Amino acid sequence: MEAELTLIKQWHGLLSSYNEVASHLERELQELHGLSLSDFETLDRLRSREHDKCRMQHLASDMYLSQSALSRTVARLEKSGFVERSLCQDDRRGVYVELTDAGRERHAEASATHLAVLAEHLK
Amino acid sequence: MEAELTLIKQWHGLLSSYNEVASHLERELQELHGLSLSDFETLDRLRSREHDKCRMQHLASDMYLSQSALSRTVARLEKSGFVERSLCQDDRRGVYVELTDAGRERHAEASATHLAVLAEHLK
DNA sequence: GCCGAGGTTATATGCGTGTGCATCTAATGT
DNA sequence: ACATTAGATGCACACGCATATAACCTCGGC
Numbered sequence: 001m002e003a004e005l006t007l008i009k010q011w012h013g014l015l016s017s018y019n020e021v022a023s024h025l026e027r028e029l030q031e032l033h034g035l036s037l038s039d040f041e042t043l044d045r046l047r048s049r050e051h052d053k054c055r056m057q058h059l060a061s062d063m064y065l066s067q068s069a070l071s072r073t074v075a076r077l078e079k080s081g082f083v084e085r086s087l088c089q090d091d092r093r094g095v096y097v098e099l100t101d102a103g104r105e106r107h108a109e110a111s112a113t114h115l116a117v118l119a120e121h122l123k
Numbered sequence: 124m125e126a127e128l129t130l131i132k133q134w135h136g137l138l139s140s141y142n143e144v145a146s147h148l149e150r151e152l153q154e155l156h157g158l159s160l161s162d163f164e165t166l167d168r169l170r171s172r173e174h175d176k177c178r179m180q181h182l183a184s185d186m187y188l189s190q191s192a193l194s195r196t197v198a199r200l201e202k203s204g205f206v207e208r209s210l211c212q213d214d215r216r217g218v219y220v221e222l223t224d225a226g227r228e229r230h231a232e233a234s235a236t237h238l239a240v241l242a243e244h245l246k
Numbered sequence: 247g248c249c250g251a252g253g254t255t256a257t258a259t260g261c262g263t264g265t266g267c268a269t270c271t272a273a274t275g276t
Numbered sequence: 277a278c279a280t281t282a283g284a285t286g287c288a289c290a291c292g293c294a295t296a297t298a299a300c301c302t303c304g305g306c
Contacts, residue, residue, distance in 0.1 A: 064138065072285090075284085094282060
């Protein structure tokens with residue numbers, strides 16, 4: 001009974017912290033850079049890869065997005081010119097996703113906002 | 124620089140904990156009880172009020188949902204027979220939301236699942 | 247004191263968009 | 277041939293933003 005109450009309290013704390021940060025992130029990234037949080041995180045994951053490039057499935061593996069949502073996110077980013085998709089020659093089902101220069105640039109700008117929001121709202 | 128790295132790490136931790144719990148909650152509440160997480164949280168908030176009843180605005184104030192999303196959530200819950208809406212006689216713009224017996228019952232069932240998921244996935 | 251115009255508040259709704267699930271297609275592997 | 281895997285896509289739905297609607301509130305002029 002005690003443990004259950006603690007659990008609930010802990011969850012409410014988590015919910016509250018998460019929503020506080022996520023809602024501000026979402027809003028400011030959209031407003032200042034035209035990126036959704038998923039867009040930003042996708043760019044961010046790519047940026048941390050060697051050569052800013054990797055396969056969809058690897059990208060998916062450490063993101064909290066369904067495979068279909070990731071597929072569409074990458075499609076959006078490609079349409080905006082921030083990433084490029086290319087076929088794997090060794091497994092022709094596969095798709096490589098790679099940051100473009102514009103993508104790196106946008107990510108750098110948005111990163112500043114991202115950090116500022118964290119600094120302000122993550123307690 | 125140090126501080127920034129810490130901030131990012133902290134945020135990733137938060138993201139990861141939140142998504143781990145929220146995705147399981149969402150799935151299991153839906154599967155076992157036909158409730159979305161927002162549905163459940165709305166019932167839960169109502170349950171913690173005197174007489175399981177309160178005005179939309181008060182309900183909104185401690186939930187992480189936009190006013191419009193809450194309005195639709197309550198509409199869904201009413202359609203399912205878990206809450207009832209009624210006009211305030213003293214402020215006729217206002218709407219009271221009140222749990223029905225079916226709502227209390229469904230909440231009680233779902234609560235068990237909720238707790239179980241927290242116990243399993245909240246570390 | 248009473249009245250009506252103009253602002254404000256509570257809730258609902260139109261709209262565009264992002265999501266997950268199920269499914270489709272095409273390439274691989276066995 | 278048959279099952280499996282990578283990624284894309286149809287679909288239904290929940291969300292937030294902007295706006296609509298209706299009730300309430302305030303205040304200056306009478």
